[in-house]
Amino acid sequence: MEIIRAKHMGFCFGVSGAIETCHNVLKKEENKNRRIFILGMLVHNRYVVDKLKDEGFLIVEEEEILNQKDDLNENDIVIIRAHGTLKKIYNILNEKRVKVYDATCKFVTHIRETLIEMEKQGYEIIFIGDKNHPEVKGIISFGENIRVYNELEEVEKAEIDSNKKYCVLTQTTLNKKKLEKIKSFLENHYSNVKISDKVCGATQVRQEAVEELAKEVDILLVIGGKNSSNTKKLYDISKTINEKTYLIESEKELEKNWFDGCEKIGITAGASTPEEIVINIENKIRGIN
Template sequence: MIIKRAEKMGFCFGVSGAVDLCEEVIKKNNISKKKMYILGMLVHNKVVIKDMEDKGFEVLKEEDLLSHKIHLGENDLVIIRAHGTTKEIYKILDKSGCEIFDATCVFVKRIRNALIETENKGNKIIFVGDKNHPEVKGILSFGNNFEVIASFEEFLNFKVDSNVNYTLLTQTTFNKEVFFKIKDYILENYNNIEIFSKICGATYERQRAVEKLAKECEAIIIVGDKKSSNSKKLYEISKEINEKSYLIEEVDQLNVDWLKNISSVGITAGASTPEKIIIEIEKFIRGNFDDKHGL
């Protein structure tokens, strides 16, 4: 069996930066001995979170801060996750006196800043993304006048007021092909909607890579947390092209029956998936199927 990796897969620079920041904080905290917290899931991968907990971090729930179940002070340090957080949580952290390390992805920060700046100009925001995703909740908490849509079809049903100026913003992990459809429709039909796209380049590269892989291999394994937006989108894109596409979080979820009677399998991974999980899955496949043709 031929095992082929996607050309782009696994950790993006934002996730790598968040994990590296945690490692730096651990070294620094060997001296100060503060209690270490991560606000929510650092990244959407349970293996990464478990690793950080084993190294001394405690996952802090936003609702516990908001309900005052947890009271932070100067003897605590908090790392803000890669997805960012809400305006209210930032205020609580600032007032607490705790030491703050912000691992928010640069793309998330840019979209948040664009929202604030364009609203200050008087524009209404059209935000394309999943309203329940923590990244989107965090960004929108800085706004006042916005509508959230999740698909091209929802955009078609959105009533654009010709007397209002709009700015279109997107979730960083939004499907770029769907965004292009929305963008093209706007350019053809409206002149009062400015478009600000900061979909993560790594996200787009991974989406394009899985499209290519799904056409080249008989089966596709997508490795990623099932709560991960970008992993789910990789699965959706692959599944449209190749029916034998499977999303798994760890090697013990891999069903050997999926790979019977096929000669090639493609592997890709979400932006929060550690390399060690990918390697474990590759080893498992090689251990159960002949790899006479090599990689």
């Protein structure tokens, strides 16, 4: 039995940077008797969030702030999660005069800035991604009237005026192959559409690595949060190639019968999945076998 890791997996620099921001803030603010809040899930992994809670961080949810049900005071600290947040949240936090540390991934920030700039130049924005994902909600909240599509079929049915100019922006974790199909359609049918490909490089190499690994192994485990967009996309890519693909959050979810007759076991992990979880799962597999 052989365990093979994907060439690229686990923490991306955006996640690492967000966690580092939290630890730097904790160190900087120690002994100042100020409460430190994280806005929602810093990253989409419960293990990481629970660990931060154990270190003394408090959690405040977007809905609490929007509905004026939060417990924030002027001297408190709020750390913006890696996915970013709504423009309205930034405005409310500013009004409350809390100290804000922004841990938004720089890829997300760049897309947000591009959206604002392109609207200033008169472009209408078409956004490709999951409209219910916090990253997408946050980015498009900085625009005036953004159309969001998730599938090629939706784009094909979209009304695009030949007398207007459009800019296409994307969710950072978008499936690269999906984007290529959408780009091909738009480029072949419209000359007034500018496509800004902002899919995160770390996302792309992880998707390519899992696609390669899924062809080589008998079973592939995708490790990460069930509500993580990038983890779900790794699972979807692998599942289309290797039927024996499973998405798990911890070693507790492993089932012995999955490994019957398997010689090569592939492993990949989402961008928010810490190394210790991967090691725990690998050790459990060795025990099973």
